[in-house]
Amino acid sequence: MHLLYPAVLAALLFCTGLYGVLARRNAILVLMSVELMLNAVNLNLVAFDVWLRDALHAGQALTLFTIAIAAAEIGIGLAIVLLVYRNRGTADVDRLRDLKESAAAPDPDHEQKAEAAA
Amino acid sequence: MTSALVTAAQPVTTHGFLSSSGVEIAFLLVGLVTLGAAVVTVTTRQLVHAALWLVVALGGLAVEYLLLTAEFIAWVQVLIYVGSVVVLLLFGLMLTKAPIGRSPDANVPNRLPALGVAAAAAAALVWVVADAFRTTWIDLDGAPQGTTKVSGEILFRHWVLPFEALSVLLLAALVGAVVLSRLRNQQEQQEQGQQEEEQS
Amino acid sequence: MTLTTTAVLVPLLPFLGAVAGLFGGRRAPGLVRPLAVLPTLASAVLAAVVAWRQGGGTGEHAVDAATRLTPTGSVPVDLALHLDGFAVLVAVLVGAVATCVQVYSTAYLRNDPRYPSYAALVSLFTAAMLLVVYSGDLMVLLVGWEVMGVCSYFLVGHYWETEAARAASLKAFLVTKLGDVPFLIGVFALAADAGTFRINGILTIAASGGLHHPTLVALLLLAGVAGKSAQFPLHTWLPDAMAGPTPVSALIHAATMVAAGVYLVARLLPVFAASTAALAVLAVMAAVTMVGSALAALAQDDIKRVLAYSTVGQLGYMTGALAVGDRGAAVFHLVSHGAFKALLFLAAGVIIHAAGTNSLAATARMNGLARRVPDAFWTMTVALLALAAVPPFSGFFSKEAVLGAAEHAAGGHTPGVPGAVGWTVLVAGLVTALLTAAYATRLWLLAFRGRGPEAADHGKEPVAMNAVLWVLFLPTAALGLATPYLADWFDGRSLTPGLTTSVLSTGCAVAGAAVTYAAWRRTGTLATRIPLGAVAADPGAAPAVSEAEAIASHVPAYGGIAAAPDPGDPGRLLLGPLHRHAVTGFHLDAVYAALAVRPVRAAARLARFLDREVVDAYVRGAGAAPRLLGTLVRRTQTGNVQTYLGALFAGSVVLAVAAVLVATGA
Numbered sequence: 001m002h003l004l005y006p007a008v009l010a011a012l013l014f015c016t017g018l019y020g021v022l023a024r025r026n027a028i029l030v031l032m033s034v035e036l037m038l039n040a041v042n043l044n045l046v047a048f049d050v051w052l053r054d055a056l057h058a059g060q061a062l063t064l065f066t067i068a069i070a071a072a073e074i075g076i077g078l079a080i081v082l083l084v085y086r087n088r089g090t091a092d093v094d095r096l097r098d099l100k101e102s103a104a105a106p107d108p109d110h111e112q113k114a115e116a117a118a
Numbered sequence: 119m120t121s122a123l124v125t126a127a128q129p130v131t132t133h134g135f136l137s138s139s140g141v142e143i144a145f146l147l148v149g150l151v152t153l154g155a156a157v158v159t160v161t162t163r164q165l166v167h168a169a170l171w172l173v174v175a176l177g178g179l180a181v182e183y184l185l186l187t188a189e190f191i192a193w194v195q196v197l198i199y200v201g202s203v204v205v206l207l208l209f210g211l212m213l214t215k216a217p218i219g220r221s222p223d224a225n226v227p228n229r230l231p232a233l234g235v236a237a238a239a240a241a242a243l244v245w246v247v248a249d250a251f252r253t254t255w256i257d258l259d260g261a262p263q264g265t266t267k268v269s270g271e272i273l274f275r276h277w278v279l280p281f282e283a284l285s286v287l288l289l290a291a292l293v294g295a296v297v298l299s300r301l302r303n304q305q306e307q308q309e310q311g312q313q314e315e316e317q318s
Numbered sequence: 319m320t321l322t323t324t325a326v327l328v329p330l331l332p333f334l335g336a337v338a339g340l341f342g343g344r345r346a347p348g349l350v351r352p353l354a355v356l357p358t359l360a361s362a363v364l365a366a367v368v369a370w371r372q373g374g375g376t377g378e379h380a381v382d383a384a385t386r387l388t389p390t391g392s393v394p395v396d397l398a399l400h401l402d403g404f405a406v407l408v409a410v411l412v413g414a415v416a417t418c419v420q421v422y423s424t425a426y427l428r429n430d431p432r433y434p435s436y437a438a439l440v441s442l443f444t445a446a447m448l449l450v451v452y453s454g455d456l457m458v459l460l461v462g463w464e465v466m467g468v469c470s471y472f473l474v475g476h477y478w479e480t481e482a483a484r485a486a487s488l489k490a491f492l493v494t495k496l497g498d499v500p501f502l503i504g505v506f507a508l509a510a511d512a513g514t515f516r517i518n519g520i521l522t523i524a525a526s527g528g529l530h531h532p533t534l535v536a537l538l539l540l541a542g543v544a545g546k547s548a549q550f551p552l553h554t555w556l557p558d559a560m561a562g563p564t565p566v567s568a569l570i571h572a573a574t575m576v577a578a579g580v581y582l583v584a585r586l587l588p589v590f591a592a593s594t595a596a597l598a599v600l601a602v603m604a605a606v607t608m609v610g611s612a613l614a615a616l617a618q619d620d621i622k623r624v625l626a627y628s629t630v631g632q633l634g635y636m637t638g639a640l641a642v643g644d645r646g647a648a649v650f651h652l653v654s655h656g657a658f659k660a661l662l663f664l665a666a667g668v669i670i671h672a673a674g675t676n677s678l679a680a681t682a683r684m685n686g687l688a689r690r691v692p693d694a695f696w697t698m699t700v701a702l703l704a705l706a707a708v709p710p711f712s713g714f715f716s717k718e719a720v721l722g723a724a725e726h727a728a729g730g731h732t733p734g735v736p737g738a739v740g741w742t743v744l745v746a747g748l749v750t751a752l753l754t755a756a757y758a759t760r761l762w763l764l765a766f767r768g769r770g771p772e773a774a775d776h777g778k779e780p781v782a783m784n785a786v787l788w789v790l791f792l793p794t795a796a797l798g799l800a801t802p803y804l805a806d807w808f809d810g811r812s813l814t815p816g817l818t819t820s821v822l823s824t825g826c827a828v829a830g831a832a833v834t835y836a837a838w839r840r841t842g843t844l845a846t847r848i849p850l851g852a853v854a855a856d857p858g859a860a861p862a863v864s865e866a867e868a869i870a871s872h873v874p875a876y877g878g879i880a881a882a883p884d885p886g887d888p889g890r891l892l893l894g895p896l897h898r899h900a901v902t903g904f905h906l907d908a909v910y911a912a913l914a915v916r917p918v919r920a921a922a923r924l925a926r927f928l929d930r931e932v933v934d935a936y937v938r939g940a941g942a943a944p945r946l947l948g949t950l951v952r953r954t955q956t957g958n959v960q961t962y963l964g965a966l967f968a969g970s971v972v973l974a975v976a977a978v979l980v981a982t983g984a
Binding site: 001002003004005006007008009011012013014015016017018019020022023024025026027028029031032033035036039042043046047049050051053056057060061063064065067068069070071072073074075076078079080081082083085091092094 | 139141142145146149152153156157159160165168169172175176179182183185186187188190191194195198199202203206207209210211213214215216223224225226229231232233235236237239240243244247248251252254255256257258260263264268269272273276277280281284287288290291292294295298299
């Protein structure tokens with residue numbers, strides 16, 4: 001089998017997941033997109049493992065680990081999303097803008113006045 | 119990079135580019151379905167449908183694993199992803215009171231940057247991969263690479279230490295989830311108390 | 319106590335009093351007055367003791383003492399005393415006048431909140447003047463000279479609440495400093511020529527013709543002297559300095575500070591005499607100063623400004639005497655003028671308080687001011703007679719000494735002094751004698767012979783003020799008696815009046831007085847018809863309060879600081895078209911404004927423009943660019959995680975593509 005098939009499929013899946021992460025508002029949908037990206041990586045791992053015929057089957061072992069970690073991640077992630085939802089009343093990612101510069105920050109006019117006074 | 123990978127793949131000349139064996143055709147078709155399902159997952163406006171299309175995409179990937187002779191992984195994929203992760207996601211949707219039916223604000227208002235980044239990444243990745251593995255074939259004819267027996271042997275012979283570490287990680291995740299939910303309860307109680315105080 | 323120790327104590331006591339007053343005045347208010355009066359009084363007594371023990375005379379009779387503090391590497395600087403007849407007599411004058419002023423001030427600035435610092439500054443000023451008088455070393459003399467300048471600045475600006483006082487203090491400081499810069503250069507040039515700062519050494523070398531640039535040095539020194547002694551063209555600060563309290567005017571601007579310049583020339587006369595050009599300049603300066611200031615005095619409305627211009631004129635007499643090479647006459651006139659001018663100023667302070675105004679136009683419309691202040695009336699009358707050089711008062715003798723010396727030089731009998739110099743001084747002196755009598759008469763008539771409503775009663779004058787007037791009255795009236803003995807104290811040249819000059823000058827004085835009286839008779843009737851004047855009445859407050867108010871209200875009430883639109887003024891009739899120019903001091907201030915003030919202002923505006931618009935433009939630009947950058951960066955901080963993630967991935971893609979391209983060598 002041509003190696004390009006799984007490789008290209010993995011790349012496209014990854015980019016689909018990437019699009020989902022960037023375009024989805026609902027945090028759970030973002031998590032789904034993250035799963036897609038993880039799975040694309042898994043497909044790559046398996047395909048290359050099979051191609052290289054690795055004696056230790058590192059690719060497959062790593063895939064198993066990734067799946068387990070993804071399961072843990074989804075558990076924790078959902079717990080966090082639920083917590084956010086309980087606290088904020090929304091699970092939309094683009095409404096969680098606590099990192100934005102708030103209005104309480106020093107406004108430019110005030111700074112200018114301070115400069116003039118100095 | 120290209121030449122190195124090419125020399126690494128020994129059986130070069132025995133395959134035509136489109137010497138379509140049954141496996142390849144099956145892989146291609148399932149791959150198309152998987153990709154289609156993934157695209158619908160990230161574009162549909164119905165949230166529950168997105169989760170269900172995710173099942174299709176993950177299931178398709180399981181089939182691809184089977185086609186790549188990674189039997190054990192395929193079953194694990196079905197068990198964990200389709201069986202538990204999607205169920206978890208559905209529960210999440212339910213608990214966050216996600217609307218049933220079409221929700222107009224499922225996506226961000228301006229999707230062009232996301233689309234642009236994704237398309238650029240896709241173009242770059244596909245270009246690099248295609249450039250690198252144009253003439254590389256996987257030999258699927260030998261012994262299966264991922265039977266349960268093989269996987270079990272290597273997992274408990276060579277990878278036992280990481281495996282055990284992983285179990286600790288899972289335990290940590292379990293404890294973390296519990297802690298998060300407990301914190302949630304306390305905070306809720308406090309917030310409710312504050313709201314009552316404010317109201318009174 | 320040796321003579322030297324006593325002499326050292328003379329400047330030291332007021333200095334210590336000033337230090338104690340400055341640092342302890344606020345903590346111990348009860349000690350301020352004793353601290354102000356007693357050291358000055360003791361210093362005056364000690365100065366008299368020094369004078370008595372030194373016994374007058376110059377040359378080999380002089381007492382010299384010096385101690386070198388530290389080697390300077392080049393021309394040595396000594397703490398030197400030089401006591402001769404001039405020094406000891408001037409010191410007595412300074413001590414006496416300063417004591418009178420301190421006593422007078424205790425009453426005049428009775429409740430002034432700034433009295434402690436005022437008294438301390440007067441003491442410091444006295445100490446500086448005594449240092450100048452006793453010093454035998456030019457550098458040490460310079461220290462006193464500059465300290466006087468600073469004290470003068472502070473004291474003239476005592477009423478700093480008024481605009482006039484602020485402007486006057488700055489003007490006094492700047493104009494005297496303008497003279498001091500060339501003076502300093504002149505001192506250095508002189509020391510470089512002579513190899514010493516000691517006055518004795520300089521004089522020895524000057525006598526032997528060892529100076530290389532006598533004209534240059536003399537002219538440079540002359541600039542400082544003109545600034546300090548208010549000679550043309552640097553005299554403009556003195557009339558404006560009348561915005562200070564009256565005792566300050568009496569002390570600084572009549573008896574001491576302005577005398578410092580004359581005294582210095584007297585000490586260094588051989589240096590000046592070495593250059594005929596310097597003597598000629600000195601004579602012209604004196605003549606212009608005398609005549610111009612007398613004309614200006616005739617036009618002034620402020621009683622103190624009249625006296626200030628009169629001071630300028632009398633200082634002109636002294637420089638005239640120096641120009642004809644007779645320092646004995648100059649210092650004699652300095653001493654007698656110091657006494658009667660201090661008396662005039664202090665009496666003027668009493669009048670200003672009693673009348674509530676410093677304007678002659680206002681007092682000309684008051685009846686019976688003389689009866690309100692009999693002490694001031696009598697003492698001032700005598701002092702004005704002395705000023706007008708009417709025999710037998712002190713001014714007559716000292717002025718005759720000056721005119722006699724000028725006549726001597728005009729006849730070509732003085733070696734080293736051209737006859738033209740003598741004639742210049744003599745003619746200017748006679749003209750000034752006439753004018754002096756005229757303005758003295760005008761002042762007396764307008765102040766004491768006013769016609770109109772009865773002068774308001776502003777309370778009894780304090781005893782301290784009246785007593786001081788009588789103390790100063792003694793030398794004013796009787797110093798002439800000492801004339802025969804003074805010659806021995808000075809250079810030994812006769813100071814007794816000559817017949818020709820006496821008749822001439824007395825005739826001039828009588829003529830001036832008569833003409834003024836006639837003019838007053840004609841204009842006096844006008845004064846009663848046109849009401850004019852503003853009176854500041856503070857019966858309960860210290861006299862200084864009235865004066866500050868009078869100074870502050872002069873411009874709004876009369877339209878100018880110097881003049882009043884009074885048709886009843888005899889000076890207006892006498893001067894005719896000249897009056898307009900005489901009021902402003904012949905527009906010298908306008909010339910200075912055009913020559914110095916405006917260019918400096920323009921330069922300041924230019925510097926301001928360069929600073930604000932050019933230099934700051936770079937600073938603002940340096941600030942604007944990062945601010946713009948910051949605004950842009952801030953706009954990217956949306957808080958949306960997906961935006962960040964998108965940018966992160968986009969950047970990763972770009973980097974990855976770049977890495978691939980580089981790796982494949984494309």
